Amino acid sequence: MHPTQTIPWLLKNACSINSQRSHLSINKHKKCLSLPNQVKISEVLKAKHTIRWVEPVISKSSTVRQAILTCIERKLSGMMVVDRDETTSDSSRERGKVVGLITSRDLLRMMAASIKDGKSSEEIMNLRVESQMTPINQVIYGRPDETIGMCRAIMSKLGIKCLPILNQGRVEGILTNRDLSDFYFDAKDRGGKKNYLADVSERVGLSSDTSMAEPPIFIRQHLASSHAPLFLNVGVAEYPHPFKSAEGVGGNRREFGPHDLSMDPELSEDAHFVKEAEFLDESGNDMQKLLYMGVADGVGSWREYGVDPRDFSHKLMAECENVLDEAAMQCSIMGNEDGNHCRMISPAELLGRSYERVKAENIIGSSTACVALFDSIRHQLHFSNIGDSGIIVLRHIDSDVSGALRRDKSKDPQTEKKSDLRIAFVSQQQLKSFNHPYQMGWTGEEIVDKNSSFKLATDSCTSSVHILRGDIIIMATDGLFDNVDIDDIASIALKWEEENRFIDGGGIDARNKRWADGESLSDLSGQTSPALAETLCQKARENSLDNSIDSPFALLAKENDIMWSGGMPDDCTVIAMHVVGEGAKGLRPL
Numbered sequence: 001m002h003p004t005q006t007i008p009w010l011l012k013n014a015c016s017i018n019s020q021r022s023h024l025s026i027n028k029h030k031k032c033l034s035l036p037n038q039v040k041i042s043e044v045l046k047a048k049h050t051i052r053w054v055e056p057v058i059s060k061s062s063t064v065r066q067a068i069l070t071c072i073e074r075k076l077s078g079m080m081v082v083d084r085d086e087t088t089s090d091s092s093r094e095r096g097k098v099v100g101l102i103t104s105r106d107l108l109r110m111m112a113a114s115i116k117d118g119k120s121s122e123e124i125m126n127l128r129v130e131s132q133m134t135p136i137n138q139v140i141y142g143r144p145d146e147t148i149g150m151c152r153a154i155m156s157k158l159g160i161k162c163l164p165i166l167n168q169g170r171v172e173g174i175l176t177n178r179d180l181s182d183f184y185f186d187a188k189d190r191g192g193k194k195n196y197l198a199d200v201s202e203r204v205g206l207s208s209d210t211s212m213a214e215p216p217i218f219i220r221q222h223l224a225s226s227h228a229p230l231f232l233n234v235g236v237a238e239y240p241h242p243f244k245s246a247e248g249v250g251g252n253r254r255e256f257g258p259h260d261l262s263m264d265p266e267l268s269e270d271a272h273f274v275k276e277a278e279f280l281d282e283s284g285n286d287m288q289k290l291l292y293m294g295v296a297d298g299v300g301s302w303r304e305y306g307v308d309p310r311d312f313s314h315k316l317m318a319e320c321e322n323v324l325d326e327a328a329m330q331c332s333i334m335g336n337e338d339g340n341h342c343r344m345i346s347p348a349e350l351l352g353r354s355y356e357r358v359k360a361e362n363i364i365g366s367s368t369a370c371v372a373l374f375d376s377i378r379h380q381l382h383f384s385n386i387g388d389s390g391i392i393v394l395r396h397i398d399s400d401v402s403g404a405l406r407r408d409k410s411k412d413p414q415t416e417k418k419s420d421l422r423i424a425f426v427s428q429q430q431l432k433s434f435n436h437p438y439q440m441g442w443t444g445e446e447i448v449d450k451n452s453s454f455k456l457a458t459d460s461c462t463s464s465v466h467i468l469r470g471d472i473i474i475m476a477t478d479g480l481f482d483n484v485d486i487d488d489i490a491s492i493a494l495k496w497e498e499e500n501r502f503i504d505g506g507g508i509d510a511r512n513k514r515w516a517d518g519e520s521l522s523d524l525s526g527q528t529s530p531a532l533a534e535t536l537c538q539k540a541r542e543n544s545l546d547n548s549i550d551s552p553f554a555l556l557a558k559e560n561d562i563m564w565s566g567g568m569p570d571d572c573t574v575i576a577m578h579v580v581g582e583g584a585k586g587l588r589p590l
Helices: 003-018 026-032 041-051 064-075 105-118 119-123 150-156 177-182 193-203 217-224 299-306 311-335 348-358 486-499 509-516 520-542 552-560
Strands: 058-059 078-087 097-102 162-167 169-177 231-238 270-281 286-300 367-375 380-386 390-396 421-426 431-433 441-442 461-466 474-476 574-578
Touching: 041 169, 041 177, 058 064, 064 078, 064 105, 064 119, 078 169, 078 441, 097 162, 105 119, 119 574, 150 162, 150 177, 162 390, 169 177, 231 286, 231 520, 270 311, 270 441, 270 574, 286 311, 286 348, 286 474, 286 574, 311 348, 311 367, 311 441, 348 367, 348 380, 348 441, 367 390, 390 486, 421 486, 474 486, 474 520, 486 520, 520 574
Parallel strands: 058 078
Antiparallel strands: 078 097, 162 169, 231 574, 270 286, 286 367, 367 380, 367 441, 380 461, 390 421, 390 474, 474 574
């Protein structure tokens, strides 16, 4: 029996066996009749609130100190933030309009960031909840008629621990992973002498000589070099829309005319930058070289209003470079006497400062944007993303480990792969609706509509990824991701590795031996990384013109009841990065 079939089988048969026992309660028997993932969330909330009802709310004017005490005293993982001065609607007299969500994780992150900024404990405790919450228009929610399986999938995919359940404009409760776990245990299953002796008594207390186990072999190989800096070899390729000319964009080949397909990158509404800058590291003591990179995709519909869609995206990326240049220059001149001149600039801050400059010059337009920072010492890739550009990380994982990873074969027909190259990370995209990404933009005046497609850098999806030697990082605009499936991107990357002898026979044993012998092939990686970016752009162009395939864009269109076949012709920009153990020599800076 396949492992993915084992759990449902056990549950089904356990229910059958247990139902014959006289001591089984009716309530528990009813639960057994349904597989866990098929139970509706309304049932989970009903059970939770029957046992214990606590109002999971806090005022937006409350302090962080009050929020921490409320979490602990009420045993809450998250709370809805309400404005006590506003009614829920124009026609309602009920006060307490929901304005956001704050979780215990948010509070911990806020305290960590404030400590790094040098704030005193009193300053931290007196911060207002309103300034730390997730605003209402960014809160992810579930519905009471959805199932446990669906809500678990949402929480897992988005990495959230609290899911508000919304019904007809009202939050009926906040669902947590613990709620889902507790649902299948009655009170008598958790307490009592019998359960303590059977489940707990032999598991209480660790002996005084307890120690941590050695990491697995495949982890030790990376830990051995964890203190050594890593380097990125970067290649960039940029293709314009195939039917684009100086006069405009053709809707198809016939409209474009008998010309060669466009190859002039100056026509592209995409923009990018790659820039090295030197700032203080997180310790605040040592200077460190950091590599920044970013892509932006100008929104083509501005052309209908007489605005060149290239203006905003190109200016945004240019200002990212300018901000870094000026900050590095100021650091070299002023030093770090006040602790600010040489401070590391985060991707979200870089996006925000660049956007303010674009706005100050009254550049009309909008674009999606993704900006990242590679920390070579701590092996971290930090990024902020708005819209449907993004980042994927490809990693070779030991075949024994990758074989144990959970996969859904019904969704992934390529489960039995010929190599151990795996998709280690895919960044979260932000869409208002199908083919309508959120974006940074400026119309000449501020937009106050909370439902606008325009977002600020503070609204971006911001995260970090731990990077290992040998990883391949792909940052790209939607011209790649709409036309080339992620598994196909991985196949192209593997072929590039094999052609250049970075990987032999699809495995990592030979590569690890080569590294151990001091042969890194960093120079070759630096010379050929642009070819990987070029190949990916070529594949995106090829698929975008093929009407016989089901591209990722076409598949998603059909899921949204839009008939579409083939690819999606578009501008395409790819930044391909190969993580190596030593810097390549003799390469010109990008």
